[in-house]
Amino acid sequence: xxxxxxxxxxxGAFAERAGGATTTVAEIGPGRALVTLxxxxxxxxxxxxxxxxTQMGLADHAAYAVILAHIGPVAMAVTSNLNYSFLxxxxxxxxxxxxxxxxxxxxxxxxxxxxxxxxxxxPVGQATVTYALPDxxxx
Numbered sequence: 851x852x853x854x855x856x857x858x859x860x861x862g863a864f865a866e867r868a869g870g871a872t873t874t875v876a877e878i879g880p881g882r883a884l885v886t887l888x889x890x891x892x893x894x895x896x897x898x899x900x901x902x903x904t905q906m907g908l909a910d911h912a913a914y915a916v917i918l919a920h921i922g923p924v925a926m927a928v929t930s931n932l933n934y935s936f937l938x939x940x941x942x943x944x945x946x947x948x949x950x951x952x953x954x955x956x957x958x959x960x961x962x963x964x965x966x967x968x969x970x971x972x973p974v975g976q977a978t979v980t981y982a983l984p985d986x987x988x989x
Contacts, residue, residue: 851919853878859923860915873911881951883916889942900940905965905975909934912947913961913979920954924984930958931980938974941967945974957983 851859856875877884887893887908895901910929917927945967952960958980965975 851878851922855923856915856918859918860911863925873908875915876946878915878919881916881920883912883919883949885912885915885947885949887945887947889945894942897939898942900942900945902934902936905936905940905945906932906934906977908945908947909949909963909965909975909977910979912949912963913959913977913981916949916951916961917954917959917981917983920951921959921983926984927959927981929979930982932977933979934975934977936975938972940965940974943967946970949979955983959983 853875856878873885873887875883876886885908889900889904893900893904910932918924945965947963947965948970949961949963952962961979963977963979964973966973
């Protein structure tokens with residue numbers, strides 16, 4: 851799936867998502883995806899920083915995007931594990947999530963996601979995300 855197909859899929863699959871910032875799949879390439887988020891006030895925590903749940907949601911979205919880009923529109927691929935490390939405070943401006951597919955198996959996919967703002971060499975967060983993939987016959 852390319853950027854346009856992923857945008858259409860996400861718009862349909864998450865049509866009832868209300869409030870907060872919108873994520874955008876900016877780039878798709880072999881084994882990678884770049885997803886952006888422009889935080890809204892509802893995404894902030896005290897101290898005017900982007901909240902942890904918002905960061906983890908962006909990491910999960912980026913992992914889902916890179917997996918679907920490789921297996922197609924499989925709505926029932928689901929997060930089975932997400933481990934997130936907060937590395938720096940995230941300012942209320944554009945946030946990038948760079949997802950790299952580490953392993954794509956028949957039943958599980960594992961993705962490394964680095965979040966950054968201005969400089970990819972200075973990540974603000976890092977996630978390892980595992981997705982459970984449905985059997986090919988039930989997808």
